[in-house]
Amino acid sequence: MIFPVILAGGTGTRFWPKSRSRIPKQFLDFVTPESLLQATKRRLNRLSDREQIYVVTNRRYVNKVLEQLTCLPSSNVIVEPLRRDTATCIGLATSKLSTVDPEGVMVIVPSDHYVADEERFLKTLCRGVEAAQRRKSIVTLGINPYSPKTGYGYIEQGEFIEEYSDALAVYKANRFTEKPSLETAKEYLDSGRFYWNCGIFICRVSVMLEAIHRHMPRLAKGLDKIKSSIGTPQETEVVKKEYRDMEKVSIDYGIMEKASNIEVIPCEFGWDDVGSWSILDNMLIKDNCGNAVKGNCVNIDTNNCIIDSDGNRLVATIGVDDLIIVNTKDVVLVCRKDKDQEVKELVKKVKEPRFRRYW
């Protein structure tokens, strides 16, 4: 069995004011009317039956998930009672799936990324599944980096394992690294041996379970208790209780940086983590003046702007360049394009009591 597991519990601040505490990024549509979550699910539909697709999310987003993924059986939504990091989240999914088919393969994917070449994406996942079925390893996808980004984690490619007919190959992963300095990132890029970690992990359920037991014993203990409660009337209560004690640790830090059975498939499928507003420059079609517009817009002498106007609202501009303008029901953001990383800082101000209703 193949189990796509979509991680949809995140709360993003970088797409404020479109993303809010109640509607994080994965539920938003940036390019088409389809949300990032809906697009993620659609890309995975061809990998397995809908009964085998799982979504892990925080309890406050369950309704949103079911509303957006109309064909998803509601029992396939795995609910986190509290916000923990990805290790706990993946752990919970692993516990659940181990009661379904411990030798099934999990394909763990973030819900809020963008993929341009969907065919290539699917092909790569299939190769990952093959590798995971063949060996007791955790297979990761390593995106071919095109710039020394300091905001991503990197995977170093090790010894060659095997090659597929479609030019994809799988290697041992020597190491996972956190976000590097610019200097280090440049070295990585020059070496040709480093890839971006796009947060996709493919492995048998049993392999993940074993990795958790080895590298995160405390998590494993909690998950064992959860597992034995699954299907009983106490399940929700047990999950809640155990979650409270779990650490906030990412899967990268908790397992990937420690485990030795990691493999990597270097690949390229027009991936983007949709990290901040300016990325829409690459995703939206531009007009003659270089403006990437979604929604209603009328302008004079306006160049290279990104404009996102919700619903029936109109954005009108005169004599402006290189701006990001986001127009929502109650907030408008006007941000210089090269300052979009500071949206996070702005959100800190918005979270203060005076403006809290806008977060």
Next chain:
Amino acid sequence: MIFPVILAGGTGTRFWPKSRSRIPKQFLDFVTPESLLQATKRRLNRLSDREQIYVVTNRRYVNKVLEQLTCLPSSNVIVEPLRRDTATCIGLATSKLSTVDPEGVMVIVPSDHYVADEERFLKTLCRGVEAAQRRKSIVTLGINPYSPKTGYGYIEQGEFIEEYSDALAVYKANRFTEKPSLETAKEYLDSGRFYWNCGIFICRVSVMLEAIHRHMPRLAKGLDKIKSSIGTPQETEVVKKEYRDMEKVSIDYGIMEKASNIEVIPCEFGWDDVGSWSILDNMLIKDNCGNAVKGNCVNIDTNNCIIDSDGNRLVATIGVDDLIIVNTKDVVLVCRKDKDQEVKELVKKVKEPRFRRYW
């Protein structure tokens, strides 16, 4: 009797998106919660009884006027069935007032201007009224110009008539001129004999009526018919019929440029015609970064912006300078400060069918 006559029938495009076809500029609040019309009325309250204050407006704005000026007797709203220019509008008011007190003094003022020094303003009007009571002339107020504006009409001062104890004096007006070229405007400024025409006219009802008969016989004819219908069941129908045939002519062109009995009181009371968004720079209090803000705003690295956010909406900015940002229910305008004259051009685009609902 003194009759303040407030002209409130204009439709302004330069304050779009705050001003709309349904809510022109005079009904808007820019600085305080008080609208320009409400402020105009309040300034005139001390000049005469509320029963003697009249408002001329288009029929589509009657309800708006009564809503904003709660103490105004509804019979004091003089209704124009169609849009004509100021000559017709003032003519209609003159007809009406001639049935009340032909020797009363009309103080005709636009409804959408700003006055900083209200005491000085009132004092100047009182001197104007005195002059109008004393002679059969039309007294105008000439604003001391501080720059060679090409967007205003100018009044040339002629021979001295009399001076008042408070340093105000009244002169013959040699001529009224249309908006000049920059070169001419500079000459005007250098001469020290030219003043801005702020659209305030003070004269006896009978004097205005005579001027209309002399300089605009066609208008006079229509007004005569209207006058004889006032108070009859046919009044509305007659006004409507006569209006249809009236020319679109301004009072400046139709009468002021032709009449010889014009006087001018040079004066200064912090007047502004609130001509475009950037004027708010002078009207709003600024923060440490030079931002003039009305409404909710949160920002990072933002300087010298004018921000107007309606109701409970929030404007958030990062890394921007010298912008005008206007946030309304359905439209947001982002305009470089020195391009605010182009709002008019933008509105032309908005009036096209596709965006018409935003006008």
